[in-house]
Amino acid sequence: xxxxxxxxxxxxxxxxxxxxxxxxxxxxxxxxxxxxxxxxxxxxxxxxxxxxxxxxxxxxxxxxxxxxxxxxxxxxxxxxxxxxxxxxxxxxxxxxxxxxxxxxxxxxxxxxxxxxxxxxxxxxxxxxxxxxxxxxxxxxxxxxxxxxxxxxxxxxxxxxxxxxxxxxxxxxxxxxxxxxxxxxxxxxxxxxxxxxxxxxxxxxxxxxxxxxxxxxxxxxxxxxxxxxxxxxxxxxxxxxxxxxxxxxxxxxxxxxxxxxxxxxxxxxxxxxxxxxxxxxxxxxxxxxxxxxxxxxxxxxxxxxxxxxxxxxxxxxxxxxxxxxxxxxxxxxxxxxxxxxxxxxxxxxxxxxxxxxxxxxxxxxxxxxxxxxxxxxxxxxxxxxxxxxxxxxxxxxxxxxxxxxxxxxxxxxxx
Amino acid sequence: xxxxxxxxxxxxxxxxxxxxxxxxxxxxxxxxxxxxxxxxxxxxxxxxxxxxxxxxxxxxxxxxxxxxxxxxxxxxxxxxxxxxxxxxxxxxxxxxxxxxxxxxxxxxxxxxxxxxxxxxxxxxxxxxxxxxxxxxxxxxxxxxxxxxxxxxxxxxxxxxxxxxxxxxxxxxxxxxxxxxxxxxxxxxxxxxxxxxxxxxxxxxxxxxxxxxxxxxxxxxxxxxxxxxxxxxxxxxxxxxxxxxxxxxxxxxxxxxxxxxxxxxxxxxxxxxxxxxxxxxxxxxxxxxxxxxxxxxxxxxxxxxxxxxxxx
Amino acid sequence: xxxxxxxxxxxxxxxxxxxxxxxxxxxxxxxxxxxxxxxxxxxxxxxxxxxxxxxxxxxxxxxxxxxxxxxxxxxxxxxxxxxxxxxxxxxxxxxxxxxxxxxxxxxxxxxxxxxxxxxxxxxxxxxxxxxxxxxxxxxxxxxxxxxxxxxxxxxxxxxxxxxxxxxxxxxxxxxxxxxxxxxxxxxxxxxxxxxxxxxxxxxxxxxxxxxxxxxxxxxxxxxxxxxxxxxxxxxxxxxxxxxxxxxxxxxxxxxxxxxxxxxxxxxxxxxxxx
Numbered sequence: 001x002x003x004x005x006x007x008x009x010x011x012x013x014x015x016x017x018x019x020x021x022x023x024x025x026x027x028x029x030x031x032x033x034x035x036x037x038x039x040x041x042x043x044x045x046x047x048x049x050x051x052x053x054x055x056x057x058x059x060x061x062x063x064x065x066x067x068x069x070x071x072x073x074x075x076x077x078x079x080x081x082x083x084x085x086x087x088x089x090x091x092x093x094x095x096x097x098x099x100x101x102x103x104x105x106x107x108x109x110x111x112x113x114x115x116x117x118x119x120x121x122x123x124x125x126x127x128x129x130x131x132x133x134x135x136x137x138x139x140x141x142x143x144x145x146x147x148x149x150x151x152x153x154x155x156x157x158x159x160x161x162x163x164x165x166x167x168x169x170x171x172x173x174x175x176x177x178x179x180x181x182x183x184x185x186x187x188x189x190x191x192x193x194x195x196x197x198x199x200x201x202x203x204x205x206x207x208x209x210x211x212x213x214x215x216x217x218x219x220x221x222x223x224x225x226x227x228x229x230x231x232x233x234x235x236x237x238x239x240x241x242x243x244x245x246x247x248x249x250x251x252x253x254x255x256x257x258x259x260x261x262x263x264x265x266x267x268x269x270x271x272x273x274x275x276x277x278x279x280x281x282x283x284x285x286x287x288x289x290x291x292x293x294x295x296x297x298x299x300x301x302x303x304x305x306x307x308x309x310x311x312x313x314x315x316x317x318x319x320x321x322x323x324x325x326x327x328x329x330x331x332x333x334x335x336x337x338x339x340x341x342x343x344x345x346x347x348x349x350x351x352x353x354x355x356x357x358x359x360x361x362x363x364x365x366x367x368x369x370x371x372x373x374x375x376x377x378x379x380x381x382x383x384x385x386x387x388x389x390x391x392x393x394x395x396x397x398x399x400x401x402x403x404x405x406x407x408x409x410x411x412x413x414x
Numbered sequence: 415x416x417x418x419x420x421x422x423x424x425x426x427x428x429x430x431x432x433x434x435x436x437x438x439x440x441x442x443x444x445x446x447x448x449x450x451x452x453x454x455x456x457x458x459x460x461x462x463x464x465x466x467x468x469x470x471x472x473x474x475x476x477x478x479x480x481x482x483x484x485x486x487x488x489x490x491x492x493x494x495x496x497x498x499x500x501x502x503x504x505x506x507x508x509x510x511x512x513x514x515x516x517x518x519x520x521x522x523x524x525x526x527x528x529x530x531x532x533x534x535x536x537x538x539x540x541x542x543x544x545x546x547x548x549x550x551x552x553x554x555x556x557x558x559x560x561x562x563x564x565x566x567x568x569x570x571x572x573x574x575x576x577x578x579x580x581x582x583x584x585x586x587x588x589x590x591x592x593x594x595x596x597x598x599x600x601x602x603x604x605x606x607x608x609x610x611x612x613x614x615x616x617x618x619x620x621x622x623x624x625x626x627x628x629x630x631x632x633x634x635x636x637x638x639x640x641x642x643x644x645x646x647x648x649x650x651x652x653x654x655x656x657x658x659x660x661x662x663x664x665x666x667x668x669x670x671x672x673x674x675x676x677x678x679x680x681x682x683x684x685x686x687x688x689x690x691x692x693x694x695x696x697x698x699x700x701x702x703x704x705x706x707x708x709x710x711x712x713x714x715x716x717x718x719x720x721x722x723x724x725x
Numbered sequence: 726x727x728x729x730x731x732x733x734x735x736x737x738x739x740x741x742x743x744x745x746x747x748x749x750x751x752x753x754x755x756x757x758x759x760x761x762x763x764x765x766x767x768x769x770x771x772x773x774x775x776x777x778x779x780x781x782x783x784x785x786x787x788x789x790x791x792x793x794x795x796x797x798x799x800x801x802x803x804x805x806x807x808x809x810x811x812x813x814x815x816x817x818x819x820x821x822x823x824x825x826x827x828x829x830x831x832x833x834x835x836x837x838x839x840x841x842x843x844x845x846x847x848x849x850x851x852x853x854x855x856x857x858x859x860x861x862x863x864x865x866x867x868x869x870x871x872x873x874x875x876x877x878x879x880x881x882x883x884x885x886x887x888x889x890x891x892x893x894x895x896x897x898x899x900x901x902x903x904x905x906x907x908x909x910x911x912x913x914x915x916x917x918x919x920x921x922x923x924x925x926x927x928x929x930x931x932x933x934x935x936x937x938x939x940x941x942x943x944x945x946x947x948x949x950x951x952x953x954x955x956x957x958x959x960x961x962x963x964x965x966x967x968x969x970x971x972x973x974x975x976x977x978x979x980x981x982x983x984x985x986x987x988x989x990x991x992x993x994x995x996x997x998x999x
Binding site: 463469526531653 | 742766814820831832835867868970974981985
């Protein structure tokens with residue numbers, strides 16, 4: 001890191017230096033460089049795997065001196081990352097959540113990835129979000145479909161049959177309501193929703209064919225009839241059927257506190273203690289039939305990094321078919337040759353082949369990514385504030401949703 | 415440090431004649447003593463503030479890495495932003511609520527603890543203890559306790575009251591955020607009031623009692639004026655704290671429900687750091703700075719009017 | 726019911742919100758996650774276990790982070806005293822041109838939230854090559870806005886010392902600086918105590934700044950470390966977080982209980998006169 005001469009500059013000089021929005025930035029140097037990648041996992045196993053991949057790379061690449069993985073807290077991940085960028089301390093590589101993908105891809109913050117190994121293997125549904133003008137700007141290294149984890153013990157206690165693929169939302173709510181009425185535990189939990197993370201509700205309204213906004217991102221979908229129908233169903237399931245825990249109640253499926261939870265399949269590792277019998281089934285079908293939803297994370301090379309070339313080199317190595325297979329034990333890969341039930345079963349010992357086939361492989365093939373849009377954070381905040389009124393007994397569903405659109409439409413039109 | 419001071423003292427003693435008068439010497443020592451603080455303020459308060467004002471004249475997109483001069487655009491946006499009136503109302507509500515509840519509770523606790531009772535030290539310690547608990551830990555814990563099925567409602571249920579869903583409805587969310595902040599910090603003000611109460615001469619009360627003054631009259635006519643300097647000190651600290659409330663909002667309500675607990679600091683954090691509008695965030699900072707400046711001047715004026723014992 | 730019983734009753738009820746959260750934090754750190762989330766909450770863990778405490782040290786370099794927080798807070802406290810004691814003394818007892826204006830000027834810092842200045846500060850420190858070091862966490866509190874409160878308290882205290890002290894010092898041939906060092910400062914022990922507590926706690930609790938400035942886990946401070954205890958998918962590990970939170974709170978609480986007489990009385994003597 002080159003220390004600039006600011007220390008000797010007077011106040012005025014400092015002012016100009018620091019006022020300049022683009023910042024000086026470090027100059028690329030001839031010697032080996034140090035790479036920094038921001039990630040949000042602090043999990044020791046994940047870090048061990050990443051470090052071992054980095055170590056192998058360092059052995060064969062003398063132009064890179066070290067590779068550091070910086071864990072930023074997930075709560076404020078994007079915020080901290082952009083603060084570092086604003087301060088002129090951008091990382092060389094960044095792990096990016098799907099909800100900020102349009103911002104990062106659209107703004108030109110990332111460099112196009114042109115040296116990936118066998119890019120033709122990537123499933124088209126996984127790269128859609130990360131492309132602009134035919135170029136890929138981030139590698140979708142984790143493509144994790146949503147499924148329903150089921151606590152079979154709790155369902156049995158409530159006298160309910162465990163669900164099977166092809167089940168419907170009607171059945172899901174009936175089973176969940178029965179569990180909450182008979183056992184006092186929660187029925188169905190949409191994980192990470194907690195009446196704030198509304199984008200997770202895409203796993204519900206997808207069954208009604210509803211969407212937060214149109215494909216081109218220009219018009220609001222909350223006031224459309226299919227959305228009103230889906231939300232009316234959900235509202236009734238929460239406040240009348242008591243099938244979902246009410247606002248302010250916490251129930252952790254993985255601690256045995258809920259009969260069913262909708263979440264990404266990668267959470268299966270939380271079940272390794274085996275405290276109860278469980279299953280994983282696809283999302284229930286809605287009036288519009290079956291559907292699936294995926295959540296994603298990508299890794300991109302930050303364009304303003306002086307070491308962008310080396311960073312791209314490492315990213316290509318880290319995501320080549322061999323290393324993708326290793327990463328697959330934690331993060332479902334986007335590469336089609338790896339997306340076979342047998343292949344995934346090896347790295348996901350907790351899941352049975354038919355679970356992997358139904359939820360993961362079919363899910364990735366036809367899944368829709370959770371809603372995202374440029375300016376996502378501001379949109380998300382506006383939608384959350386608008387939806388707050390909905391989460392009370394007796395709320396006016398259609399009226400509230402119309403209000404959400406009034407608040408959101410100007411932001412979509414930007 | 416010690417050496418520097420001795421040297422300063424020596425020069426001060428040696429040069430006492432001619433141009434080097436006692437007044438000039440005092441001036442010099444004064445400037446030397448405040449120099450680090452003043453320089454620090456210039457470098458770490460006023461330079462950043464100037465930069466913030468400079469940023470506020472720009473459209474700064476961190477992701478796209480663009481920084482362009484837009485003149486007063488951000489300020490026009492400020493006037494047109496439909497959220498700003500709501501945010502200012504929430505800020506005023508929060509600050510006023512916090513100051514009133516905090517100061518009255520602190521005074522109440524101090525009066526209770528200044529009664530001659532055994533075990534007041536134990537109570538004093540208990541009331542003060544949240545002050546030393548880490549703020550982040552404290553808010554995380556309260557986030558749990560204030561859930562619909564949390565500890566607070568369990569306690570209420572034990573006495574037969576059905577508690578509301580604290581953090582999910584507008585008025586109770588604001589009240590909860592205020593309460594969490596008050597419980598965390600009221601111990602500090604309580605201790606300051608306790609000391610002030612001990613400093614009120616007993617003879618004043620005796621004389622007033624002889625004149626037939628009731629308990630309330632004695633409190634309003636003697637206690638309050640006598641401790642008014644402490645009221646000023648605590649209100650300054652509390653107002654300052656109230657404008658800086660951040661972790662509590664971020665952990666407990668994220669500004670909701672709706673925008674009911676979105677105070678100015680939180681809103682500017684959202685705009686700058688979450689929505690990437692650094693230029694507009696800087697504009698909101700400028701607004702906050704103006705409010706702060708007005709409050710500082712106001713409190714400084716009030717001090718002369720209202721405080722009984724100012725030296 | 727006697728007045729005394731009534732008073733005790735009122736005090737006990739008022740105590741609940743002050744004591745319960747800490748109690749809940751500590752006892753919950755000994756429970757498994759399912760019991761933490763159960764309703765109604767249990768007062769004591771059914772089967773206390775120290776599992777979470779072991780994980781605290783396994784998942785993060787927690788001892789190092791503890792040391793970081795501790796030494797930074799200590800340095801900040803000493804530095805703040807060195808800056809604020811002379812400044813407070815000068816503002817209270819020395820006459821020099823512009824002292825009121827200067828005082829009003831630094832008072833502005835007292836009311837500036839750190840969110841306002843964090844971006845320019847970050848750029849300043851980045852330009853100086855000091856990000857991902859502890860310097861910003863030391864320099865800004867010692868010289869910037871946070872030390873203003875310390876100067877304010879010091880000033881309020883020095884205002885209460887009688888004028889005669891200065892006259893006596895002058896008779897003894899002491900200059901202003903020597904009068905501060907030999908007379909003012911020794912008398913200011915309560916104010917020094919109060920400022921130390923304020924400053925130490927402020928530094929100990931700093932949250933936004935470490936998150937923004939630091940990126941290496943070995944350099945993290947405690948509040949920042951608290952948010953790092955998450956499972957593989959970003960879900961918080963409640964019992965581990967609460968264990969870590971207890972570990973950060975308990976030692977300070979114990980020190981406080983042992984030394985509370987000095988703490989509280991030190992604090993008390995500063996606000997006496999305005």
